[in-house]
Amino acid sequence: MKVMITITIYLMLCIPAFAGSTTTNMTVNLTGNSYCTLNVPTSIDLGTYTAQPMGASIPVSFDYECGWSGTTAAVNIGTSNGTYNTLRLGNIGSSYLIGWACKPGNTDCVYSYNLTSFGAGSYTITGTASPQTLTYYVRFNGCATTVTSAPGSGVCEAGVYNGAIDTKITF
Amino acid sequence: MVKSFIKNIVIMLCLLLCRNAIAGTVNGTTTTTTTIAQYCTATIGSGATLSLAYSGDDSSTSTYVDIQCSNGTPWVISVDGGTHALGELRRAYVNSSGDRYVPYRLYSDVNGSNELQITTNNTINGIGVATAATASQKVYLYMKVLHSDINPSVLFGVGYYTDTITVNLFF
Numbered sequence: 001m002k003v004m005i006t007i008t009i010y011l012m013l014c015i016p017a018f019a020g021s022t023t024t025n026m027t028v029n030l031t032g033n034s035y036c037t038l039n040v041p042t043s044i045d046l047g048t049y050t051a052q053p054m055g056a057s058i059p060v061s062f063d064y065e066c067g068w069s070g071t072t073a074a075v076n077i078g079t080s081n082g083t084y085n086t087l088r089l090g091n092i093g094s095s096y097l098i099g100w101a102c103k104p105g106n107t108d109c110v111y112s113y114n115l116t117s118f119g120a121g122s123y124t125i126t127g128t129a130s131p132q133t134l135t136y137y138v139r140f141n142g143c144a145t146t147v148t149s150a151p152g153s154g155v156c157e158a159g160v161y162n163g164a165i166d167t168k169i170t171f
Numbered sequence: 172m173v174k175s176f177i178k179n180i181v182i183m184l185c186l187l188l189c190r191n192a193i194a195g196t197v198n199g200t201t202t203t204t205t206t207i208a209q210y211c212t213a214t215i216g217s218g219a220t221l222s223l224a225y226s227g228d229d230s231s232t233s234t235y236v237d238i239q240c241s242n243g244t245p246w247v248i249s250v251d252g253g254t255h256a257l258g259e260l261r262r263a264y265v266n267s268s269g270d271r272y273v274p275y276r277l278y279s280d281v282n283g284s285n286e287l288q289i290t291t292n293n294t295i296n297g298i299g300v301a302t303a304a305t306a307s308q309k310v311y312l313y314m315k316v317l318h319s320d321i322n323p324s325v326l327f328g329v330g331y332y333t334d335t336i337t338v339n340l341f342f
């Protein structure tokens with residue numbers, strides 16, 4: 001004999017409608033560090049020269065963005081033995097092609113230590129937190145037999161010189 | 172008694188924007204290409220003047236042209252007939268009691284075997300040697316006054332005879 005019992009379970013879901021409120025403050029901290037971004041041209045052609053006269057000043061532009069508004073940063077152009085002085089534009093054997101870079105505005109780029117030319121000095125930019133373009137000027141001056149000699153103290157051998165211009169922004 | 176609370180959380184965002192003076196640098200490098208074409212320059216050496224005192228015997232003197240041509244660049248020097256030539260004979264001139272001339276000859280070798288004439292055989296050929304270590308090469312010109320060129324029927328007399336010759340450098 002079987003006895004079947006059926007139990008019915010009712011679940012009652014109660015959602016009390018109590019009214020009320022509470023307040024919690026949550027603090028969010030966002031740190032805006034000083035920053036600069038830099039985008040230099042990959043390559044430039046400084047042209048073709050005969051002998052070693054001082055070449056024309058060639059404008060070179062690069063894009064940067066520094067923040068925040070009002071902050072300053074220092075731009076250095078060029079390479080040397082650690083002092084960001086002259087530009088080493090390449091060599092063919094012991095014929096070193098040397099030039100220099102001049103700060104923005106100096107369209108007739110003439111070497112003047114740390115003044116119109118970069119030398120070991122820098123150019124100050126003020127951050128705006130928006131993309132900016134800076135134009136400096138490059139001039140080929142002559143050749144030397146060593147990379148540390150004065151431009152024009154040596155003879156330029158004919159050929160193609162491949163060099164590099166380093167750009168640095170310190171903030 | 173079941174107590175339920177519905178918390179209405181009001182988040183007050185306190186956005187503290189801090190400008191930290193964190194130092195740093197960004198760098199970029201632009202490669203450069205500069206071409207020095209084959210070139211030549213010429214300058215008259217320290218003996219720019221061919222000075223010779225003729226006293227009746229065959230006499231000679233010399234000067235040189237400094238040539239700075241790119242290593243391997245072929246060059247050609249040509250010498251014209253000066254301003255008082257007669258036929259293939261160059262002449263120095265003085266106006267002393269009338270027009271007077273002393274003929275002279277130019278050579279490219281000290282032995283006088285390669286005469287530089289005026290309309291023909293008036294060139295010297297060479298190859299540039301200018302490198303970083305070797306700046307220039309000297310091309311010598313030798314001048315002779317031959318007694319046999321003096322016309323005994325002409326009384327050329329004592330005086331200071333001059334001429335100007337033009338040296339062209341082609342490359």
